[in-house]
Amino acid sequence: MNWKLKVLSAAAVTSILFAGCAKQETAGSTETKKEQAEKKEEKTAEVTKEAIVQAYKDAVTELDKAKAGQEVDFDKVTTLYKENLQTLVQARDAEFTEQIDQTITAALEAGKKKEMDPIITRQLFDKLMQKELFQTLRHEFKEIDENWGKTEEVKEEYEEALTFYKVLEGTVTKRDAAYGTKMVDTINGGFSEMKTAIDKGDKLAFQLGKQVVDKTIMKTFYFATGALPNGYATKAAEEAKTDATAAKIEQAEGWAFYQAIYPYLKKNSPEEGDAILKQFDLQTDVKTLDPALVNKTFVRGWVNVALSEYKESQEMFNEDKGAITAMEGALFINMIESDLKTLIGEQETAALTASTQAYLDAAKAKDKAAADKALAEIKSVLDKVVQATK
Numbered sequence: 001m002n003w004k005l006k007v008l009s010a011a012a013v014t015s016i017l018f019a020g021c022a023k024q025e026t027a028g029s030t031e032t033k034k035e036q037a038e039k040k041e042e043k044t045a046e047v048t049k050e051a052i053v054q055a056y057k058d059a060v061t062e063l064d065k066a067k068a069g070q071e072v073d074f075d076k077v078t079t080l081y082k083e084n085l086q087t088l089v090q091a092r093d094a095e096f097t098e099q100i101d102q103t104i105t106a107a108l109e110a111g112k113k114k115e116m117d118p119i120i121t122r123q124l125f126d127k128l129m130q131k132e133l134f135q136t137l138r139h140e141f142k143e144i145d146e147n148w149g150k151t152e153e154v155k156e157e158y159e160e161a162l163t164f165y166k167v168l169e170g171t172v173t174k175r176d177a178a179y180g181t182k183m184v185d186t187i188n189g190g191f192s193e194m195k196t197a198i199d200k201g202d203k204l205a206f207q208l209g210k211q212v213v214d215k216t217i218m219k220t221f222y223f224a225t226g227a228l229p230n231g232y233a234t235k236a237a238e239e240a241k242t243d244a245t246a247a248k249i250e251q252a253e254g255w256a257f258y259q260a261i262y263p264y265l266k267k268n269s270p271e272e273g274d275a276i277l278k279q280f281d282l283q284t285d286v287k288t289l290d291p292a293l294v295n296k297t298f299v300r301g302w303v304n305v306a307l308s309e310y311k312e313s314q315e316m317f318n319e320d321k322g323a324i325t326a327m328e329g330a331l332f333i334n335m336i337e338s339d340l341k342t343l344i345g346e347q348e349t350a351a352l353t354a355s356t357q358a359y360l361d362a363a364k365a366k367d368k369a370a371a372d373k374a375l376a377e378i379k380s381v382l383d384k385v386v387q388a389t390k
Contacts, residue, residue: 047084049163055084056133056167060126066118074112077125081108085129092135096263104128117245120252127256130168134217134260137164141210144198148206154198162191168217175223178230179338186216204320208327215331221260222335224253226276226291226298228342232257233279234291247286255280265301268308272301296389299339303382306332310359310375318366326363326371330356333382343388344381352381 059080065072081104089101104125111121140161147153165187172183193209196202225231232254239247258280265273275297279289309329316322333340333356340349355377362371 047087049160051084052088053163053167055080056129059085059129060122063118063122063125066122072111072118072122074108074121078108078112081105081125085132088136089129089132092132092139095139096135100128100132100259117249119249123249123253124256127253128259130171131256131260133164133167134221137161137168137217138214140164141214144206148203149201151198158194158198165191165213165217168220171224172217172220175220175230179223179227181223183216183220187213190216204323207320207324211324211327211331215328215335218261218264219331219335221257222298222302224257225261225280226254226258226294227338228291228295231291231295233289233294236286237289237291240286240289244286248282251280251284251286251289252282255282264305269301269304272297272304276301295339299336299343300386300389302332302336303386306330307379307382310378313359313363314371314375317363317368317371322366323360323363326360329378330360333378340385343385348381348384352378355381 059077062073062077062080086101086105089104093099093101107116107121107124110116111118140157143157144154144161147157169184169187172187175181176183190209190212193212194206197205197209223231226233228234232250236247236250236254239250255277258276262273262277265276267273276294278284279294306329309325309332313322313325313329316325333352337349337353340352344352355374359371359374359378362368362374
């Protein structure tokens, strides 16, 4: 089978996920969705978190043989997936209305039948499973919210979240090395804040620490996909100049990692979210992939997401949610700090960061006048940022 046919097969597989992401809930379906998620969650509980982590590692180790030109035992990988990972993925599918299980299953089957390059199969499996572990970490945070006050249950859920994060830590470490950042330290600090908050029964402090962890992991996925100069958009575009096979693999990696953050952009900045998705789509000629365009589109998208968080903060200002969404807004702006320095300069970026901190402080203190002043400054600078990306 020639390479072109393999790429088309990969595109057919990944189209399953697009259908899942685009799926809309019909009226009256919420309760059914909740019931389905609960049933899947009960099955997931039958597999220990240690078994889940080990199965993921063993599956990736087997799939890594493709990189060395060795034959992959796809039956072994499929068994590991079905016996230890599938119920977890299905639970997240039910919870977030996605079809990742179908995509992973189809990719493994295509790899086995040699209808997809085994390295692409490996990258789709690895990156999509990292996405699912991230979603499971978020699920554990949600469980802590719901069980707040039940100390033992909350501590157990915290430990589960930490276990799943440790699988992702290698990805975070890799991006720290590429960009000279300290996201591992930031995430560890967030977990430490959450643990202290749980011990003290301080729910707001827990929520703020949770946002640090959540958004810093999202920043990791952004760095891996669309950030300059080390995202997969750049890597794929560079490889496309000399090696079509390697370029398509890089594009697939970018596509799979992007699935972890696409829903957030799709919700708050749909035009930008879909434009980035199209660039990573395996049906898109990798030679036309434009990393500068991807990066600027990401920046506009994250700006829109940040502004939506500040809007919610204003609406919920006198509640804890006002401070929580203020923190989210600041973290989304921090996500593109490097890009901001390029677009508007270091001095204005530093002033923007100071304004986001001023707004957060005002939101915590419920000082509306101070918050409004800081928000006006934030919006003014972000408008310049958006204009600079066009």
